[in-house]
Amino acid sequence: MSALARVPGLADVSYQRARPLLGTLVEIAATGSDAAQVQRAIELAFDAVETVHTLMSYHSADSDVSRINRDAFNAPVVVDAHTWRVLAAAQAFAEASDGLFDVTVAPTLTRLGFLPRHVDFPRISGQGDWRHVMLLPDHQVRLARRLRIDLSGIAKGYAVDLAIQTLRDAGMTSARVNAGGDLRLYGDSAQTVHVRHPLGATTIVPLLQFSEGAAATSAGYYASRRYQGRQIMPVIHPGTKIACDVTRSVTVLAQDCMCADALTKVVHADPEQAAVILARFNARAFIVENDPLTGGCRVLDTAATGQHHWHARWGVGTQHV
Secondary structure (H helix, E strand, O other): OOOOEEOOOOOOEEEEEEEEEOOEEEEEEEEEOOHHHHHHHHHHHHHHHHHHHHHHOOOOOOOHHHHHHHHOOOOOEEOOHHHHHHHHHHHHHHHHOOOOOOOOOHHHHHHOOOOOOOOOOOOOOOOOOHHHEEEEOOOEEEEOOOOOOOOOOOHHHHHHHHHHHHHHHOOOOEEEEEEOOEEEEEOOOOEEEEEEEOOEEEEEEEEEEEOOEEEEEEOOOOOOEEEOOEEEEEEEEOOOOEEEEOOEEEEEEEOOHHHHHHHHHHHHHOHHHHHHHHHHOOOEEEEEEEOOOOOOEEEEEHHHHOOOOOOHHHOOOOOOO
16 A cells, blocks of 8 residues: 555644555554655655565575575574564573573474475474574674574564654654554554454454553464364464464563564463563563353453553553453
8 A cells, every 4th residue: 555644633744654564564654743754754664664574584585584594504694783683682582481482483383384485494403492593793693503583473573663763763743553463653642452353353352552652462363274173373382382273362562562572472372471471571461362151252461460560651441342
């Protein structure tokens, strides 16, 4: 969608655009004092998202991710600074979650049909995890084992953050970036987050409202497939190598979208352990599950555990359905 659209009800001059990127539809809206400035800022924000798309695509043969998977076991591979930052963040999330977040689950995603096969990637050893992704000086990456990485569980959130920072730097008074459920905004306007019923994608659930920060939702509405009698989604438990099923939707609120994006996978993998991990990042999760008794759904809020601290500025209000 390339046409500019005036966003009603906002101060100053506001525009919104959408483009297919990151395997989804990315929507960017911004408000500023000058129409040309706003349009230029949105273009720069899309450029930032496209940069992440180009560098971190598993599908593209010349991306940083593919070069790591193809060559980094034999020799260090120099990557872009953006890729380096995402890899460093991924390592931090992996360590904090005791491996519940792990970018080395790519072989399982390939076996299940969620990622393509690359004939030029070397055969994996079957051993190794995030600890064997070595980040060396000067943005070099080395694999200590024959493994494969996939950054799709964190890169989309980083792209949203990068776009928001671009809009801030361009002087936008308020902005919103939404990449297929990875959402971040700042400014005066509030945003209601809607999610779909885990087992009925046509049923929309109004989950919460916030005015600044990030929210990421992970669910299997449109990316699931049947495997050995189960309907599964492309989120893997790193310890068991078992794909998560589609019976729940996870939404995480955090101060940045990369954090929210990564933590949705941690919650899917182990909801009980996730509460403590969420607390470390000042994040909060809402789990929407099917309620077999009513046929509707129930919303579980990690704030109810009392195990973490929450920043009051989010202004969250849950709705039980």
